[in-house]
Amino acid sequence: MVYEAVIRELGGLYDRTWDSFGMLVLELRAENLFALVSRLRDEFGFRLFLDVTAIDYPQRSPRFDVVYHFYSRDHNRRIRLKVPVPEDRPEVASLVSLYGSARFMEREAHEMYGIEFTGNADLRPILLYEGFVGHPLRKDYPMEMEQPIVTYRK
Amino acid sequence: MAMMEYMTTKKDELVGWIRKFSLFPYPFVTACCGMEFMAVSSTLYDTDRFGAALPRFTPRQSDLLMVVGTVSHKEAPILKRVYDQMCEPKWVMAFGACATSGGFYRNYAVLQGIDKIIPVDIYVPGCPPRPESVIDAIMMLQDKISRERHPIFPFEEQQPVKT
Amino acid sequence: MNPYAVFLVFLLASIGVVGLTLALNALLGPRVKPSATKLEPFECGAEPIQQRNVRKLPIKYYPVAIFFLLFDIETVLLFIWAGSSGHRELAAISLGSFLFFMGTLVLAFVYLWKEGGLEWQ
Amino acid sequence: MEHPPPIRSFLDKTADPDNVVINIGPSHPATHGTIQIVAELDGETVKRADVHCGYLHRGFEKESENQTYHKVIPYTDRLNYCSALNNNFVYAEAVEKLLGITITPRCRVLRTLLCEYNRIADHITCVAASVMEMGGMTAFLYMMTVRDYIFEHLNHLTGARLTYSYVRIGGLARDLPDGWLARLEEILQFAERYLERIHGMLDRNRIFIDRTRNVAKMTTEHALYWGFTGPTLRSTGLAMDLRKDAPYLAYPELDFEVPVGINGDNYDRYYVRMREVDESISMVRQCVRMLPGGPVSVDDPRVTLPEKERVYTEIEALITHFKLIMEGIRVPAGEVYVAHEAPNGELGFYLVSDGSARPYKLHVRSPSFVHMGGMHTLLEGYQVADVVPTFGSMNMVGGECDR
Secondary structure, eight states: OHHHHHHHHTGGGOSEEEEETTEEEEEOOSTTHHHHHHHHHHHHOOOEEEEEEEEEOTTSSSOEEEEEEEEETTTTEEEEEEEEEOSSOOEEEOOTTTOTTHHHHHHHHHHHHOOEEETOOOOOOSSSOTTOOSOTTSTTSOTTOOOOSSOOOO | OHHHHHHHHHHHHHHHHHHHTOOOEEEEEOSTHHHHHHHHHSSSSOGGGGTOOOOOSSGGGOSEEEEESOOBTTTHHHHHHHHHTSOSSOEEEEESHHHHHOTTOOSTTBOSOGGGTSOOSEEEOSSSOOHHHHHHHHHHHHHHHHTOOOOOSTTSOOOOOOO | OOHHHHHHHHHHHHHHHHHHHHHHHHHHSOOOOOOHHHHSOOBTTBOOSOOOOOOOOOTTHHHHHHHHHHHHHHHHHHHHHHHHTTSHHHHHHHHHHHHHHHHHHHHHHHHHHHHTTTOOO | OOSOOSOOOTHHHHSOTTSEEEEEOTTOGGGTTTOEEEEEEETTEEEEEEEEOOTTOOOHHHHHHTSOTGGGHHHHHTTSTTSHHHHHHHHHHHHHHHHTOOOOHHHHHHHHHHHHHHHHHHHHHHHHHHHHHTTOHHHHHHHHHHHHHHHHHHHHHHSOSSOOOOEETTEESSOOOTTHHHHHHHHHHHHHHHHHHHHHHHTTOHHHHHHHTTSSOOOHHHHHHTTOOTHHHHTTTOOOOHHHHSOOTTGGGOOOOOOOOSSOSHHHHHHHHHHHHHHHHHHHHHHHHTOOOSOSSOOOTTTSOOOHHHHHHOHHHHHHHHHHHHHOOOOOSEEEEEEEEETTEEEEEEEEEOSSSSEEEEEEEOHHHHHHHHHHHHHTTSBGGGHHHHHHHHTOOHHHHHO
């Protein structure tokens, strides 16, 4: 099974691991994210980059959890990486050089949560528009605060 | 003077009759109502029976702007620009709950109804509306068109221009 | 009814229809001063990124335009030939001249096809 | 201009002066109204394309964080509105996994049946729209007629033509009305007859082949690198299908093949979708044959509403009914990622709950969003007219792409 191989081989790169409904979860620090992901891709065949998103825990000290999902076609298994990131410096290495689908996903996570992806030069807003202030999916952003572009009629 | 009144109403009715049966819609389709627009303009429920099915995909050749689906704040300037570039006389149909009032998306991303940025002539309720209610809305719009006034002679009162 | 009268009626009818529609349009149509946005080119609702519409066009468009013109005018002459084919004494001459005319054009078309003028790349 | 443009493209500064930079813009019939492609053209060939989405971003995640678990279901319909039931079932399975509920056998088979039935409607809509954009109006009208019968038929079951909200956590809204399955068989035969005509019209149609064969070709590595899944990936030759790799619902008992293309161009994507419709029709028939009896919803007081008679007579049923409606379902804390094979590819729901009655975070991994990320590689080098069939064959659905 690929999960035991991953746990054994990549021992030093992650801190904690547990099982979530049949899917291996690795919790790791932001520094060794790039190393872990490149080894996962090359040695264990996790070639499909599924998803990157973030979770906002306003009360917790490392406020954000950047969550990655990968899928390995050869072993038919999924894996989830969780990277706790502090609020003042929410920086994570960008995976643009490893996966093409990371471009759009990282742009979305950047504009929705304010996660900085170092190494991704093109972090323009993708779901929102130029001139949108703030990160709407954070828990402290009020739901109905609209920032209209077009001036309303009288 | 009564003859002149009679003549002008006949003239307005004639112009209204010509216009209401040759509506060229510009389907400004964005979301799920677009599936209903495809259903209403194809064989089973046919808007062509009312002369309103030949979609013109440029605002220059269309006179009915059907705003079909949710208009988000990123889409609002696009809608405003398409409306401005339409030739007179033009009418606007808010197709579906999202175009009418933002639907059940009450959040930072969705424009709460297109009448905040452009004047709307007819609202179609439903999410997505059933084809029958779309055809009913087109018939109501045609009644509205036929009642409009087209002043030529000085003594007729001027029609307020929709801003 | 000398033939020129028929032509005159035809001319008056065409000018009349066009004139009527223009007059009605000017008379009944709403007179609204066009705003700046209305005069801008329509680019699917977005702002046009480049405003320069006078620029060098690639040469590929030119031969395609010429070929279209060539074969379009040919169809115009087709109508004249069709019209004249009914008269007994004219029929033989018009058929011969037309076949010669069409033959040269078909030759040109075959050469053009083999030369690859119709391929886009 | 009185308001700034919503997007900024790198092409307006980096395009070389001889080329034309145009918008195949947001309000364009071929881009389904919500995608803006800023293309740099050299004559007719697209040199570079810059795809912008987000024009239909309706804040699905923010809305679902402020609704109870049952009230999120109507929002999941509007994700991929061509096949609303598939989204419902993925969301419901995510919540049921957290709650530890196993659905009843009848509900399991019925959900599979409806998944495949909605896949037929989605593929028909996709092929109809992309063929109509290439000029095949007759094929469009044939397919719209078939799809309209499917809509009316599902309207008879769920009450809505397009946005069904038919699923409930732990089951379904109601059981099949009588006569529904007989009508289902009629529609399937009707669909097969009409789809033969579509095959007759398109498969060996000179124009269709010239416009789609060897256009927007890609290899499997390229598809995996850009994260494509579903018919777009299978058209390159890799038989990756979640219904076979990680079977869910009642797919282990169904026998079906996974259609696979040869060289991953527009024609293969069209043909993989048409073959998948045939497979789905046979799967629906197998589901109808093996549909077991029994209740549709699991009778677990935490999730399912008691029957109306008991609510009017017994006080406990009234209390559970009241609590379920007013406070919603309490889902134990935890996180789960559930992915099904939606018509466009792998649709994944990542649900994090903190034990309250509202989802703490509900992220949707949407295939259309990833396809838009990689689509510019399929546009560059081809002609402007090929943008339309390529975009049509990717089947981008606005609601699912921008969420």
